[in-house]
Each structure stands twice: as structure tokens, then as C-alpha cells.
Amino acid sequence: MRNIKLTIEYDGTRYLGWQRLGDSDKTIQGKIENILTQMTRTKIEIIGSGRTDAGTHARGQIANFKTESKIVLPEMIEFLNRYLPQDIVVKKAEEVPERFHARYNAKGKQYSYFIWNDVIPSAFERNYSFHYSETLNFELMNEACRKLTGTHDFIGFSSLKKTKKSTTRTIDKLSIRKEGNLIHFTFVGDGFLHKMVRILMGTLLEIGSGTLPLDVIDEVFESKIRSEAGMTLPAQGLFLDEVYY
Incomplete structure (x- = not known):
């Protein structure tokens, strides 16, 4: 076999x-x-x-x-x-080898999320990024990335209800790179909960635009309440880049 x-x-x-x-x-x-x-x-x-x-x-x-x-x-x-x-x-x-299992042997993953940040949308990027026209504060968003990096219980940044399984995950890297009107967010971690990247992205954008305070990250880690975090961004800006074994 x-x-x-x-x-x-x-x-x-x-x-x-x-x-x-x-x-x-x-x-x-x-x-x-x-x-x-x-x-x-x-x-x-x-x-x-x-x-x-x-x-x-x-x-x-x-x-x-x-x-x-x-x-x-x-x-x-x-x-x-x-x-x-x-x-x-x-x-x-x-x-x-016969014992290799794509899911159980995975040690980590890298995801990308793309934002088209301009008043005018893009006809070509519409299926591969989220159009967000608000002005963004990159200093605040980078500070938010530093807060999210490390080992935390991310249940408040996921669509999961209470579960017996652990919802603690480690984000090793969360970076932002601007490429013209396209903003590229990179997430590297040992695993991600359901819709976690999309909710983290919504939170980062709302912090960057001033809709949410930076302290919301600490508050959600403490409260574990999903509704206190940012919006869930749509799927079209999200890419699974790599799986680590």
C-alpha cells in the first residue's frame, strides 16, 4: 500500500x-x-x-x-x-511513510491575508483581497500584532463555542507589509481555530482605523467573549500558504 x-x-x-x-x-x-x-x-x-x-x-x-x-x-x-x-x-x-497523516502530523501553518486599502476598489484584486477604504494607523496595528504574538487562549478570536479541546495556540509571527495599495498580513503559528485569522484581521483593521482601542486585545484574552473582538472579514482575502511538518 x-x-x-x-x-x-x-x-x-x-x-x-x-x-x-x-x-x-x-x-x-x-x-x-x-x-x-x-x-x-x-x-x-x-x-x-x-x-x-x-x-x-x-x-x-x-x-x-x-x-x-x-x-x-x-x-x-x-x-x-x-x-x-x-x-x-x-x-x-x-x-x-505509511504512518504520515496530513492533519495529525502538521506542526504549524502559514496564512496570508490581503487588504486593498484605497478609496477606489480594484477590479482585479476583488476575489483575492478585502477592500477597506479607511485610513489605517500602521504603528497601532504593529503594536496590536506584538500583543497577539505568543501563546494565548484565542477562543474569543474564533467562531468556536465552549469546547473541551484546548483553544490555546501560539502565533510565532504576525507581520504587515505594504505593497502599494495592497497590504499583506502574514500569520505563522502552530495552529489556528475556526475563523481565527479572519477575526484577528477584522480586529486589526478596526484598531488601525480607530474603531476599537488597542486594549481590546487584552480584554478579549481575559473575557474570552467573541462579540468583544472585531468583525469577521470575508474569506476571499485569505490564503493558506504553507503547512509545516
Whole structure:
């Protein structure tokens, strides 16, 4: 039995997210599984490093699947990319040890979020960034990034309700880079809760525009109340860049 690791890039604009849904064929996982099943002529189920929500993109999603097929890796990549929609691309296929698990073995992830910061929106960036026209204070946002870096209970910055599982996560890096009207936020950490990056982004923008005070970060860490944090930004500005093993 072979264990195959895939590195996948996709534009999530027209999909309902990564996870397969029984009543829809508009998921990334479902599309890839269908092509793998055709290729191997056996039912294939793939395991992703994690779910991405509807509209979220990926440059380096990782998945693995097991198969007895003898198809060589270059032919596997060629077959997948020939029959997958053009907005889903398999960048790499590797044979990995049998015990490798894309989700359980992941040690960390990097995400990017892009803001188009101008009064005038962009026709070209509309599916890959969030248009925010308010003037932003970068000094305040950088201070907010420093407060968010480190190990904290992030449940107040997530869409999760109370859970028995730990909601403590470590953000190793949170940086901001301005590229013309496009602002690139980078998040690197050991894991992220549901909608955590999008809520952190909403909080950072509201701090940067003066809608929320800088101290809101400490208050949410203490209260653990989601409604005290900033808005949840839409998915189209979010990219899963890389998964670390």
C-alpha cells in the first residue's frame, strides 16, 4: 500500500470550501477525490491538513491518500492536472511513510491575508483581497500584532463555542507589509481555530482605523467573549500558504 502526499494550489472563489459535502460537488476535496477514483479505478478518500472555508484560497494545502495503484508519480500529477478544473492544481506528489497523516502530523501553518486599502476598489484584486477604504494607523496595528504574538487562549478570536479541546495556540509571527495599495498580513503559528485569522484581521483593521482601542486585545484574552473582538472579514482575502511538518 502506497501513501501519497499531495501539495495543492487552488482558487477557492467558486467552491464551498475544502471539505467534501454529500449534497454538492463544489468542494476541493470532492473534486480531487473524484479524479483520483477515476485514475485508480478504486474509491479514494484524501485527508487534508485542515479545512478551508468557502472562498478561501491555498498555495500550499497538503493532503494524503493511500492506494495500491502502481501509477508513477509524474503520470499521476499529469492525470490530475489534465482532468481537474483549472482553478485546482496539484503542484507536487510524493511517496511518504505509511504512518504520515496530513492533519495529525502538521506542526504549524502559514496564512496570508490581503487588504486593498484605497478609496477606489480594484477590479482585479476583488476575489483575492478585502477592500477597506479607511485610513489605517500602521504603528497601532504593529503594536496590536506584538500583543497577539505568543501563546494565548484565542477562543474569543474564533467562531468556536465552549469546547473541551484546548483553544490555546501560539502565533510565532504576525507581520504587515505594504505593497502599494495592497497590504499583506502574514500569520505563522502552530495552529489556528475556526475563523481565527479572519477575526484577528477584522480586529486589526478596526484598531488601525480607530474603531476599537488597542486594549481590546487584552480584554478579549481575559473575557474570552467573541462579540468583544472585531468583525469577521470575508474569506476571499485569505490564503493558506504553507503547512509545516
